[in-house]
Amino acid sequence: xxxxxxxxxxxxxxxxxxxxxxxxxxxxxxxxxxxxxxxxxxxxxxxxxxxxxxxxxxxxxxxxxxxxxxxxxxxxxxxxxxxxxxxxxxxxxxxxxxxxxxxxxxxxxxxxxxxxxxxxxxxxxxxxxxxxxxxxxxxxxxxxxxxxxxxxxxxxxxxxxxxxxxxxxxxxxxxxxxxxxxxxxxxxxxxxxxxxxxxxxxxxxxxxxxxxxxxxxxxxxxxxxxxxxxxxxxxxxxxxxxxxxxxxxxxxxxxxxxxxxxxxxxxxxxxxxxxxxxxxxxxxxxxxxxxxxxxxxxxxxxxxxxxxxxxxxxxxxxxxxxxxxxxxxxxxxxxxxxxxxxxxxxxxxxxxxxxxxxxxxxxxxxxxxxxxxxxxxxxxxxxxxxxxxxxxxxxxxxxxxxxxxxxxxxxxxxxxxxxxxxxxxxxxxxxxxxxxxxxxxxxxxxxxxxxxxxxxxxxxxxxxxxxxxxxxxxxxxxxxxxxxxxxxxxxxxxxxxxxxxxxxxxxxxxxxxxxxxxxxxxxxxxxxxxxxxxxxxxxxxxxxxxxxxxxxxxxxxxxxxxxxxxxxxxxxxxxxxxxxxxxxxxxxxxxxxxxxxxxxxxxxxxxx
RNA sequence: GGCCCUAUAGUUCAACGGAUAGAACGGAAGUUUCCUAAACUUUAAAUCCAGGUUCGAUUCCUGGUGGGGCUACCA
Numbered sequence: 001x002x003x004x005x006x007x008x009x010x011x012x013x014x015x016x017x018x019x020x021x022x023x024x025x026x027x028x029x030x031x032x033x034x035x036x037x038x039x040x041x042x043x044x045x046x047x048x049x050x051x052x053x054x055x056x057x058x059x060x061x062x063x064x065x066x067x068x069x070x071x072x073x074x075x076x077x078x079x080x081x082x083x084x085x086x087x088x089x090x091x092x093x094x095x096x097x098x099x100x101x102x103x104x105x106x107x108x109x110x111x112x113x114x115x116x117x118x119x120x121x122x123x124x125x126x127x128x129x130x131x132x133x134x135x136x137x138x139x140x141x142x143x144x145x146x147x148x149x150x151x152x153x154x155x156x157x158x159x160x161x162x163x164x165x166x167x168x169x170x171x172x173x174x175x176x177x178x179x180x181x182x183x184x185x186x187x188x189x190x191x192x193x194x195x196x197x198x199x200x201x202x203x204x205x206x207x208x209x210x211x212x213x214x215x216x217x218x219x220x221x222x223x224x225x226x227x228x229x230x231x232x233x234x235x236x237x238x239x240x241x242x243x244x245x246x247x248x249x250x251x252x253x254x255x256x257x258x259x260x261x262x263x264x265x266x267x268x269x270x271x272x273x274x275x276x277x278x279x280x281x282x283x284x285x286x287x288x289x290x291x292x293x294x295x296x297x298x299x300x301x302x303x304x305x306x307x308x309x310x311x312x313x314x315x316x317x318x319x320x321x322x323x324x325x326x327x328x329x330x331x332x333x334x335x336x337x338x339x340x341x342x343x344x345x346x347x348x349x350x351x352x353x354x355x356x357x358x359x360x361x362x363x364x365x366x367x368x369x370x371x372x373x374x375x376x377x378x379x380x381x382x383x384x385x386x387x388x389x390x391x392x393x394x395x396x397x398x399x400x401x402x403x404x405x406x407x408x409x410x411x412x413x414x415x416x417x418x419x420x421x422x423x424x425x426x427x428x429x430x431x432x433x434x435x436x437x438x439x440x441x442x443x444x445x446x447x448x449x450x451x452x453x454x455x456x457x458x459x460x461x462x463x464x465x466x467x468x469x470x471x472x473x474x475x476x477x478x479x480x481x482x483x484x485x486x487x488x489x490x491x492x493x494x495x496x497x498x499x500x501x502x503x504x505x506x507x508x509x510x511x512x513x514x515x516x517x518x519x520x521x522x523x524x525x526x527x528x529x530x531x532x533x534x535x536x537x538x539x540x541x542x543x544x545x546x547x548x549x550x551x552x553x554x555x556x557x558x559x560x561x562x563x564x565x566x567x568x569x570x571x572x573x574x575x576x577x578x579x580x581x582x583x584x585x586x587x588x589x590x591x592x593x594x595x596x597x598x599x600x601x602x603x604x605x606x607x608x
Numbered sequence: 609g610g611c612c613c614u615a616u617a618g619u620u621c622a623a624c625g626g627a628u629a630g631a632a633c634g635g636a637a638g639u640u641u642c643c644u645a646a647a648c649u650u651u652a653a654a655u656c657c658a659g660g661u662u663c664g665a666u667u668c669c670u671g672g673u674g675g676g677g678c679u680a681c682c683a
Contacts, residue, residue: 043627051626051627053663063663091626172683331681335681364612364677367613368612402677428646433646457620461620462622465613465621466614467621468620468621470619473620477646479632480631487646487647488647491643494643552621555632559631563648567648572643
């Protein structure tokens with residue numbers, strides 16, 4: 001067996017061999033999902049472990065007996081990969097022959113080994129993420145969203161998928177009018193230029209200002225005895241906002257001009273932020289273009305009797321049978337709601353792309369919304385509704401709880417990135433290893449490290465889980481962090497440069513890695529084993545929609561390499577063959593680290 | 609009220625139903641004439657509670673308790 005592209009998955013190989021064994025020797029058929037093959041835990045000797053309990057039960061023999069017999073059988077029939085084995089309780093630990101690892105190494109030395117080519121003519125995977133409102137700047141929550149979306153797109157691409165990244169900007173609606181009204185009333189013509197403020201921050205300022213004035217008005221109203229709800233209905237400010245929205249919807253040129261101007265400011269700000277985060281989109285859609293979509297579809301649904309029209313004219317989907325209550329789709333005045341628009345957008349995307357999957361990266365506070373969306377589409381008869389996938393990620397919380405823009409506890413994206421840059425700068429300068437860097441290079445490095453720390457901090461956590469961010473304690477640069485992994489890469493590159501400088505004949509990787517299998521040392525083998533896992537990790541991350549899988553892998557690999565690096569020398573090794581082998585192993589490790597980090601949207605430096 | 613998610617060292621995170629629950633930070637103690645000490649080594653420290661299923665449960669089920677979210681003719 002060769003570790004070539006067509007047969008990388010040794011797990012599958014061992015699994016099918018075991019199934020064959022069960023069939024041939026015990027005459028039992030074992031369902032493949034009951035059979036567990038896993039990496040051997042560190043405290044035991046061996047590379048892979050087959051768990052015997054399932055077989056032993058069916059074969060009616062003790063787990064130990066089965067394990068022994070299987071081990072023997074594997075050695076006889078698969079001696080080219082199975083070397084030795086040991087049995088502990090119900091676990092069969094198998095040691096793979098060194099030749100297998102060397103073969104894998106030779107194959108992996110090819111630059112393209114880890115690259116999966118996209119299948120021709122396959123349907124794309126759509127992934128919508130970011131989806132900001134144009135009334136305030138991006139914050140930490142958006143950062144998690146953006147990083148997840150970007151990383152997931154990279155991971156899916158690496159698994160050979162065609163990916164289309166979409167952004168749907170919420171650029172209209174009552175909340176947008178609030179900042180517009182506030183600017184119109186109290187802005188005195190202020191612009192990003194005149195105030196030297198980033199456009200999205202300037203607009204955000206007026207959104208907050210509106211809220212302050214509105215609250216003040218409420219205080220006065222409720223002072224005169226009415227309750228809060230009445231007060232809101234009576235509010236002159238709210239009435240003006242609603243009026244502004246009406247004028248916007250009627251295409252009033254003055255309002256439209258104001259709207260366009262302020263949105264342009266915001267987009268300029270967003271572009272800057274996106275560039276700094278390092279994300280991009282294939283298409284950006286605007287709700288002002290799409291918000292009317294879906295109305296016709298809903299009306300058609302009424303005609304076909306799939307939806308209910310109530311006496312007041314409003315239209316509803318009845319989801320009570322599946323426990324989701326009734327959901328409004330058209331108001332009594334015939335206007336649409338958010339759900340209507342999402343129905344329309346989904347339909348038009350389906351027509352345009354015929355995707356194999358439509359992934360929505362949206363916070364878990366909208367779980368209900370997406371459940372309903374899927375069910376309504378299904379009820380309307382769209383068979384493709386099962387292609388919708390909500391990547392529901394958890395909120396980023398602060399020590400005092402959820403971020404609230406009203407209470408000023410929002411962690412601003414731009415501020416945070418600036419802080420990370422600053423921390424990277426300070427830390428790097430203190431260590432003082434990069435004296436010969438040009439200012440340009442320094443700037444790039446600080447950005448790389450600051451963003452690396454931030455991105456890794458966020459992506460290493462399972463997306464579905466609520467995560468905590470403490471602004472008081474700055475994000476670490478030591479331990480299980482982005483910079484730790486970046487540092488490992490820099491170290492490896494440094495070794496490589498030193499090798500070149502001292503006149504090593506490096507030639508091709510394939511020449512370097514020649515080593516007699518029986519001379520493969522344990523630590524090197526351990527590294528190879530981890531490198532071997534990479535394609536499976538990418539697949540797992542894609543299937544599970546979890547960049548965290550890749551992040552944890554990158555850390556494991558970096559940690560393993562650092563141990564190796566500390567314990568053994570590459571360039572000072574006297575055995576030339578072994579030294580060259582170690583050099584090639586280092587280079588390959590560096591490549592995989594770089595690839596893994598790229599899947600997270602993190603760059604790695606040549607030196608730091 | 610109903611529905612959904614969640615609970616692991618002091619803290620932040622890991623662990624397809626598998627073996628002695630891993631890391632990092634913080635704590636304690638070490639390693640630098642040697643390829644980058646943003647590293648490495650040693651050490652103390654955890655599965656919310658009660659049942660159940662299983663050869664085996666942090667993981668699955670039931671019931672509690674704590675935390676979060678959703679439940680608008682808002683977006």
